[in-house]
Amino acid sequence: MLNLNNKIIVNLLxxxxxxxxxxxYKKLDITVNKLIGHKLFTLTVIDESEIFVERVxxxxxxxxxxxxxxxxxxxxxxxxxxxxxxDFLGSNFAKIKKLFFDFEIIKxxxxxxxxxxPVINEKKILGTLNILHKENxxxxxxxxxxxxxxxxxxxxxxxxRANMKKRKKKF
Numbered sequence: 438m439l440n441l442n443n444k445i446i447v448n449l450l451x452x453x454x455x456x457x458x459x460x461x462y463k464k465l466d467i468t469v470n471k472l473i474g475h476k477l478f479t480l481t482v483i484d485e486s487e488i489f490v491e492r493v494x495x496x497x498x499x500x501x502x503x504x505x506x507x508x509x510x511x512x513x514x515x516x517x518x519x520x521x522x523x524d525f526l527g528s529n530f531a532k533i534k535k536l537f538f539d540f541e542i543i544k545x546x547x548x549x550x551x552x553x554x555p556v557i558n559e560k561k562i563l564g565t566l567n568i569l570h571k572e573n574x575x576x577x578x579x580x581x582x583x584x585x586x587x588x589x590x591x592x593x594x595x596x597x598r599a600n601m602k603k604r605k606k607k608f
Contacts, residue, residue, distance in 0.1 A: 445472060449589065458593040462494035465566075469586060473579045475568040476548050477501065480590065482564040482597045483509070487519060490564070493597055500542060512536055518553050522562050524580050525553040530572050543569060550575040554587040556594055563594035 449468050456464065466478045479501055480494040489508050495501040509515055514536045518525050527533050530549035534540040543549075549572025556563045566587040568575075 445586070449586070458597065459494065461593060465586060465589070466494070466496050469566075469568060469583060472586075473568075473582050474574070475570050476546055477543075477567075477569040479567045480564060481567065482594050482601065483519065483562055484601055485598060487562070491597075491601060493564075493594075497546070500546065510536075510538065514553070518555050518565060519562055522555045522557055522560075524555070524584065525551070526575060526577060526580060527551040528573055528575055547571055549573065552580055552583060554580065554584050556587050556590045558591045558595060563591060563598060566590065 445468060462480055469475060469478060478496040479492055481490040481492050483490050489506040491506045492501065492503050495503065509519060514525055517523050528550045530544060533543055533551055537543060548569035551569045552575050554566045556566060
């Protein structure tokens with residue numbers, strides 16, 4: 438018998454089997470919002486060198502547009518998420534302020550808690566699923582609902598990384 442999370446995954450896969458990446462990202466955004474809620478939902482793909490990331494989806498393109506790449510900071514978040522390939526939970530704004538350069542923008546959106554889930558394929562990190570909500574909203578229990586959904590991004594992120602590599606070769 439399928440549990441609730443498995444039913445959500447099966448339904449999402451069935452409903453999105455013929456979707457392009459942007460359409461799938463939007464459907465995943467809606468699914469995660471219905472499941473646990475969020476104010477901001479973004480997806481980032483990590484370059485093979487693990488030096489920079491590219492935002493490939495945002496539910497708030499006005500504030501967090503898709504503008505190419507940005508360097509990966511060297512901090513506690515990077516060690517945990519990128520190097521150790523572990524989930525990150527920042528349940529309060531103090532944690533966000535300490536680790537994220539755009540903390541003022543995050544606060545202006547009414548966000549004060551964050552979950553980052555690494556998307557992993559064959560022990561390599563491909564990118565992250567990032568959700569933010571009001572302060573103290575997210576708890577450890579929320580991660581278990583989102584982690585399996587994040588892994589559904591693997592084929593899309595693999596394709597995006599291949600395209601990143603092609604673009605890099607052109608320059």
